[in-house]
Amino acid sequence: MTRARTRDERGAASAFIVGMTITMLVVAGLVVDGGGALNAKSTIADDVEAAAVAGAQATDELHYRQHDELVVNPAEAEARAREVLASRGYTDIRVYATETTVTVSARDTVATKMLLLIGFNEFDIDATATAEAGVL
Template sequence: MTRWRRRLRLHGSCQDRGGLELFYAGTVLIAFLIIGLVVDGGLALNRMSEADYLAQEATRAGAQQIDPGQAITGEALVVDPDAAQAAARAFLRREGVDGDVAVAEDGQSLTVTVHATYQPYFASLIGVGEVPLTGHGAATLLHRPGG
């Protein structure tokens, strides 16, 4: 037996074979999960921003539906509630999203809430399912005839 083998056998260092490989495998797995969660988080934020954008655009489409009867006579500048809701819902339908549209009693403001979801890529590996997201948009008519 060579001198080095005898020394290794006496110190018992041959029993530690493969321990470092498990550490590296665990580290790589954890790093993969963290990177995946960061990617999923960024994509979910992007989807939420898109939902807000769509809600704001639907609100804008609805707020353009001014009631001509009151605007022409100079009584008030208000939205036509039925036309505003129809225009906002038509926009949401064209974009393929679901949402709620509400017009205030006084006809001066309109709000739209968009309901969307995000299906994570990496987080689904650890059991996270579909994530619900909500976007909001609001418009208020500021100009009034004579004011």
């Protein structure tokens, strides 16, 4: 009489639990760190927009009085925009100002908390905004 061979399934549940635990940690990391990155992206977008508006408010009053034309003082606009972003802790700032518009860009990084476990250390975020002078 021959014996039927049975498959040895010892440890299968342990492998499943380990695999699911790792998967759940990665998903939790995406939720926590991804949410933090989205929040930081929204913050940098708001800050860049505020800097562009501050720059666009640097109008040349003398030119307006003489020519009834509203123009931006590019040097002052750039200084104002940089000051706004520097006061909020940004270091990678780009400002381009003309007599009609002010364009501001900034970059930053957001450190991860949970995704460090799988070797993902940070998210790079950036934003750009443009504002133009206007009379309200």
